[in-house]
Amino acid sequence: xxxxxxxxxxxxxxxxxxxxxxxxxxxxxxxxxxxxxxxxxxxxxxxxxxxxxxxxxxxxxxxxxxxxxxxxxxxxxxxxxxxxxxxxxxxxxxxxxxxxxxxxxxxxxxxxxxxxxxxxxxxxxxxxxxxxxxxxxxxxxxxxxxxxxxxxxxxxxxxxxxxxxxxxxxxxxxxxxxxxxxxxxxxxxxxxxxxxxxxxxxx
Numbered sequence: 001x002x003x004x005x006x007x008x009x010x011x012x013x014x015x016x017x018x019x020x021x022x023x024x025x026x027x028x029x030x031x032x033x034x035x036x037x038x039x040x041x042x043x044x045x046x047x048x049x050x051x052x053x054x055x056x057x058x059x060x061x062x063x064x065x066x067x068x069x070x071x072x073x074x075x076x077x078x079x080x081x082x083x084x085x086x087x088x089x090x091x092x093x094x095x096x097x098x099x100x101x102x103x104x105x106x107x108x109x110x111x112x113x114x115x116x117x118x119x120x121x122x123x124x125x126x127x128x129x130x131x132x133x134x135x136x137x138x139x140x141x142x143x144x145x146x147x148x149x150x151x152x153x154x155x156x157x158x159x160x161x162x163x164x165x166x167x168x169x170x171x172x173x174x175x176x177x178x179x180x181x182x183x184x185x186x187x188x189x190x191x192x193x194x195x196x197x198x199x200x201x202x203x
Contacts, residue, residue, distance in 0.1 A: 001064065001085055001086050001087070001088045002085055002086075002087050002088065003087075003088045003089075003090050004058045004087060004088070004089055004090075005058070005089070005090065005091060005092050006058060006059065006060045006061065006062065006089050006091055007057060007058060007059075007060045008057070008058045009055065009056070009057050009058070010055070010056060010058065011053050011054065011055045011056075012029050012038070012053070012054045012055075012056065013051050013052070013053055013054070014027060014029070014051070014052045014054060014069055015049050015050070015051055016049070016050060016051075016052055016071060016079075017048060017049045017050070018045035018046075018047075018071070018073055018078070019045065019047050020045070020047050021044075021045055021046050021047030021048075022044060022045060022047075023044065023045040023073050023074060024042070024044060024073070024074055025042070025043050025044065025045050025071065025072060025073050025074075026040040026041060026042045026043070026071075026072045027040070027041050027043065027052050027054060027069065027070065027071050027072075028040050028041065028054075028069070028070045028072075029054040029056055029067070029068070029069050030056075030067075030068050030070075031056075031058075031059060031065035031066070031067055031068075031087055032059075032065040032066060035059045035061075035065060036056055036057060036058060036059045036065070037056065038054040038055060038056040040072075041053075041054055045073070054069075058087070058089055059089055061089065062089050062090055062091055063088070063089055064086045064087070064088050064089075065086055065087045065088075065089065066082060066083070066086050067082065067083035067085070067086065067087055068080070068081065068082050068083070069081045069082075069083070091146075092188075093142065093143060094142075094143060094144045094145070094146060094149075094188040095140060095141065095142045095143070095144065095188055095189075096119070096140065096141045096144055096151065096185055096188055096189065096190075096191070097138050097139070097140040097189075097190040097191070097203075098117060098138060098139050098140075098185070098190075098191050098192070098193055098200075099137075099138045099139075099191075099192050099193070099203075100115060100135060100155075100157070100192070100193055100195060101192040101193065101194045101195065101196075101201065102194055102195045102196040102197075103115070103135055103157055103167070103195050104157055104166045104167040104195060105166075106166065112159055112160050112161060113134075113135040113157060113158070113159060113160065113166060114131075114132050114133055114134055114135060114157075114158060114159075114160040115133055115135055115139075115155065115156060115157045115158070116129060116130060116131035116132065116133060116139075116155070116156050116158075117129070117130055117133075117139045117141075117153060117154070117155055118153065118154040118155075119141060119144070119148070119151050119152065119153055119185070120148070120151075120152045120153075120154075120171075120172075121145070121147070121148045121152075122148070122152065124152075124172070128141055128144075132160065135157065144188065149185070149186065149187055149188070150184040150185060150186045150187070151184060151185035151186075152171035152172060152183075152184060153169075153170065153171050153183060153184070153185060154168070154169075154170040154171070154172070155167075155168065155169040155170065155193060156168050157195070167195060169183055169193065169195065169198055170183060171183045171184055183198060183199075183200075184200070185200055186200070189202060189203070190202070190203040191203060
């Protein structure tokens, strides 16, 4: 089986021989019951083998899809083929990993510092949080919904025993009344959050 991610765009190449030369032909590549299709791609026969390109957008729904190719000449079906392998649509695992760069420190609190990270959807109706993470360690969220990106965040650095706040960084600023554009995780992946610049940096 051949795997693709949902809604990705790919181009197939089919080697086709139609005789004689000069016939008005067309080819269509499609998945399942035309869940996705290249549409009819017109070409003129050469009388020998020729490669036809067939761009197609994968379905947006996960699953296994048989692959078909129809060849028509002068509007009549002259060939109907099914690929040996099905196409499998699998959504990628959307994971985010964040480490702190230039975190705030104090000579008294030292290594007792910890941090937590909260992520939200844009409507702020759903959230996830990981707390009590040692300051030098990373935080990872797995299976983050695609429509949450760019990802709003709230970061808090604090002294672990007494939960004394040392630094806060957030996408949502109540005094501003909206999102702050530079404190977002733009897409899945691994990042440093630079506390000095208040920006995410791709690892």
